[in-house]
Amino acid sequence: MPRPTARVLALLEILQGGGTHTALELARRLDVDERTVRRYAEHLLDLDVPVESVRGRYGGYRLAPGFRMPPLMLTDEEALAVLLGLAAGRRAGLATTSREAAEAAAAKIRRVLPKALAARLDALFATTDFTASERETTTPETSVMLRLAEAAGQRRPAVIAYFDRGGRRSERTVHPYGIVAHSGRWYVTGPDSASGELRTFRLDRITQVRLAQGTFTVPDGFRPADVVRATLAGTPWRHQVAIAVRGTADEVHTRLPRGIATIEPDAGHGADWVLVRLRAQRLDWLPGVLAELGLPFLVHEPAELRDVISAWAHRVAGCATATTPQEATAATETPLRWAR
Incomplete structure (x- = not known):
């Protein structure tokens, strides 16, 4: 958007906040001179926005009482960015408001969009699916977050x-x-x-x-994000897990779920090994995570994690070699002692 147009819209936004604003005040807020403010006000009048010029000591510019915004002035790309951001933020667990508030905001935006654009966006969201399930969220109070x-x-x-x-x-x-x-x-x-x-x-x-x-x-x-991840990784749980992994810290970070572990050099095994530390209430989810690393690893603690990994590997191997449904069922139903 050209800069003068952006400033005209900025002037409209200021005036929509209510009250009468002097030309000097508007010039300072828009970083222009007073003559340019008058020109911007004339641009809004040309767009049928009822800007009133108030004379006198306390004069300035204001919007006529009862004025309502025309259809939202967003390009197709901007409208998609806003609505998709609302939907994606909610699904990723980043919403700061309730589902009802997010849906109400999206509905208000749709109502003021041009009909053709609104129809295309409705079609997009009606036919779009997500590979990741929606994350459960805990919503903070809006006033708390803003303050x-x-x-x-x-x-x-x-x-x-x-x-x-x-x-x-x-x-x-x-x-x-x-x-x-x-x-x-x-x-x-x-x-x-x-x-x-x-x-x-x-x-x-x-x-x-x-x-x-x-x-x-x-x-x-x-870096606040690094502190939060380290704090959460250090929260006390039932099991203290320490695993040596052959690879760089960056390699391991990119292959582990974010925020579950801290990674440090492991001088005891050489420069190409790192030590991964994490806490866990259960151990039965770790074998799959470690398998996804695709890197050599050694379990330092707890010792029962080795049994859990062996049991997991036994079940997977049994299913891999099974040739009938009965053999696959037998492999997964074999009694195993899982550490919890």
């Missing part, structure tokens, strides 16, 4: 009311270094006044946020 985003953007401390996973309520002051979306949940990470340490909090467990006085500085090179 934390304000605090993070302004580098101001935030006082939060928080419920931990045991249901205990506490109030603490956090320096919100960043907000992170991960596996269907939203998190904020930063130093916590209660412990003085770097902490990660789930946004859906925060009930209230208010900004506090003061400012803070985010350390150079700080």
Whole structure:
């Protein structure tokens, strides 16, 4: 979109917010001179947008009362980007609002699109399927997310009311270094006044946020997403798993599900090995993940994981060599002791 056109639309957006705006104020917000503001207002009049010029000391520009937006001025590509973003974000677990709110927003956009474009988009969504199932989400309060985003953007401390996973309520002051979306949940990470340490909090467990006085500085090179992944990988579970893998950290990272493990050098086996550490409540899902790596590995702990992998391999081998349904059924029904 040409820059002057973008500024004309920006002027319309400002005026839609209500009230009367002086030419000087509009010029500053649009980064133009007052003469250009008058020209932009004339462009809107040419488009049948009722811009009123108010004279006097408190004069300026405003929209006529009762004015409603014409059909949404989006190109085909822009409309598709907005609606597809709503759908894809919800399916990926990145939605920050309820399903009802997302569907209502999409419906409002469709209603103001030109009929031909709306029909094509409806056809696209009616005939589109997804290979990945929709991820379950936990939706934070909109006010919580927006207030934390304000605090993070302004580098101001935030006082939060928080419920931990045991249901205990506490109030603490956090320096919100960043907000992170991960596996269907939203998190904020930063130093916590209660412990003085770097902490990660789930946004859906925060009930209230208010900004506090003061400012803070985010350390150079700080990556909130890396901190959240490391924190979640270190959450206490029943099994502490350590596996040496022959490969680089980048190779292993790309072949493991995101966020389930931490990876560090494994000097004990040589420069071409890394040590993968993770926590798990159950072990029976790990053999398939390790097989997907396609890389040599050694199980350090727990010892029972070796039995789980052997049992899994036995079942898979039995199905691979079976030639009848009865043999395949017998292979999978063989009693096995799974570590849980």
